[in-house]
Amino acid sequence: MTRVLDLDDVSVVRNGNRILDSVRWSVDSSERWVILGPNGAGKSTILALASASMHPTSGTVEVLGERLGRVDVFELRTRIGIAATSLGRRIPPHESVGNAVLTAAYAVTGRWHEQYDAVDLERAALVMDDWELTRLSKRAYGTLSDGEQKRVQIARAVMTDPELMLLDEPAGSLDLGAREGLVRSLAEYAASPLAPGLVMVTHHVEEIPPGFTHVLLLADGKVSAAGPIAEVLTDANLTSTFGTPLRVSRDGDRFTARAA
Numbered sequence: 001m002t003r004v005l006d007l008d009d010v011s012v013v014r015n016g017n018r019i020l021d022s023v024r025w026s027v028d029s030s031e032r033w034v035i036l037g038p039n040g041a042g043k044s045t046i047l048a049l050a051s052a053s054m055h056p057t058s059g060t061v062e063v064l065g066e067r068l069g070r071v072d073v074f075e076l077r078t079r080i081g082i083a084a085t086s087l088g089r090r091i092p093p094h095e096s097v098g099n100a101v102l103t104a105a106y107a108v109t110g111r112w113h114e115q116y117d118a119v120d121l122e123r124a125a126l127v128m129d130d131w132e133l134t135r136l137s138k139r140a141y142g143t144l145s146d147g148e149q150k151r152v153q154i155a156r157a158v159m160t161d162p163e164l165m166l167l168d169e170p171a172g173s174l175d176l177g178a179r180e181g182l183v184r185s186l187a188e189y190a191a192s193p194l195a196p197g198l199v200m201v202t203h204h205v206e207e208i209p210p211g212f213t214h215v216l217l218l219a220d221g222k223v224s225a226a227g228p229i230a231e232v233l234t235d236a237n238l239t240s241t242f243g244t245p246l247r248v249s250r251d252g253d254r255f256t257a258r259a260a
């Protein structure tokens, strides 16, 4: 077990606004974390630190054992997988799904004149199979549904064989069937002993995939609770995090929440 993320007393201040306030949080490679919190709580800011695309104003951030501020972030970023709609927008709409996944091995979007190794072609085929994209491999990315595009974004991140995987609202905007399909695929990925440490930001407890182990609750830039899901995802913690009376129920390995 390796520590893949360590935030020690981290604050981020922008334009006089304290976006994160004295955050302490760490993630081990065997852990699968969900970050929940209201709009503006600081979830995306935590992902920006974890992906080495932002430095803290104070405190220390270690990603994959490397301290931000003392490491070449361009090199560090090659070890981190990120699936986010904002990155998905960089994929050319005319690019085929097959090429969109394959080019991730070279940290580019859009196939040009690169020569690909057989090992990369084989890996892309496997990854597309895992993420149910094989039948779409010749389709243009821009013609896919939201749910299919999300799968391509995740497959691109998986393709790089990351040591830390960050998922920014992977099920956001998906219809019920697509959401359930993606939650199932994420559960399978989370269960794999080869999967890296995982951190997923979501707005809905319904989107927590089975097999995810921990939850970080954020409110107003502060950690309101953090730890194993069974202990932390309680009525009282959700109520204080979202500032409204909430009740959470567990049905097998899935969760739902509603107003109390």
Ligand SMILES: Nc1ncnc2c1ncn2[C@@H]1O[C@H](COP(=O)(O)OP(=O)(O)OP(=O)(O)O)[C@@H](O)[C@H]1O
Binding pocket: 014, 015, 017, 019, 037, 038, 039, 040, 041, 042, 043, 044, 045, 046
């Ligand atoms: N450059 C900035 N200057 C001032 N405030 C900022 C800046 N960037 C972000 N913020 C504020 O920091 C807070 C946290 O933003 P962040 O995007 O991390 O929240 P979030 O939890 O991801 O929100 P959401 O759920 O809406 O995506 C927000 O109130 C946002 O308005």
